[in-house]
Amino acid sequence: MGMTEQSAPSTPAGRAGLAALLAAPAEAVIALDFDGTLAPIVPDPDQARAHPEAVAVLSRLAPLVGAVVVVTGRPAAVAARYGGFAGVPGLGHLTVLGQYGAERWEAATGELTAPEPPAGVAAARAELPRVLERAGAHPGTWVEDKGRALGVHTRRTDAPGAALDLLREPLGRLAAGHGLMVEPGRYVLELRPPGVDKGAALTAFLAERPAVGAVLYAGDDLGDLPAYAAVEKRRTDGRPGLLVCSGGTVAGEPQVGELAERADLLVSGPTGLVALLAELADRIGSGR
Secondary structure (H helix, E strand, C coil): CCCHHHHHHCCCCHHHHHHHHHHHHHHHHEEEEEEECCCCCCCCCCHCCCCCCCCHHHHHHHCCCEEEEEEECCCCCHHHHHCCCCCCCCCCEEEEEEEEHHHECCCCCEEEEECCCCCHHHHHHHHHHHHHHHHHHCCEEEEEECCCCCECCCCCCCCCCHHHHHHHHHHHHHHHHHHCCCECCEEEEEEECCCCCHHHHHHHHCCCCCCCCCCCEEECCCHHHHHHHHHHHHCCCCCCEEEEEECCCCCCCCCHHHHHHCCCEEEEEEEEEHHHHHHHHHHHHCCC
């Protein structure tokens, strides 16, 4: 039995990646973004939680594959908490790479590795309120402090797109002045240290493992493009991979175009992703 029409990859490379994953699941790595992929997008990121069925599905799938890794810009401990991953039987193979790989949480032990944030983040944090005020930031603009990064959100404003555009230049100047970079996302601009992204985090994680076969990566935002690029590079080296785009999860909000165009498979947000992971668990478990 093959994948359903909705979960069949649309590209030859994607179909090859899926076939390799099913043929040798113990060598496969399932890599997943958190917000918008495992967890629905919500107006307040502090209220984000993994899809209600995500942990149960992951606890079935994780023992069948080489590893499951959640790659997120959130602090690792926060993603682990909001994901509900702690103390769940079957998640011994799950790792959270937080702050784009700067932090790490292991489900098997509950151990957290989190180095001190760079000095530039603290300096930018101190200046940010004045920068927003001088820029005339729209009412409803707010700052999410991630410790090693600062996210400026406009989702709650009356005109999120215009509010974001207004801040691109002043936040770019602020970031450059403190050795940081600006990462755009879905109604958010994130200031963080350069040289850390989801692609670097995923590549480093894979390099730790002696024999990695197929890599599935699922994401929903511009910040996932470096991870897509990492899987695409592996494919040019003859190593299989499957790129999944988690579709828009907020009414009226379109999918991120470039991510959707480069994906092998589109799913309907966290609900669609959970269904895909459940199907993979069923197929691997039954040897199909």
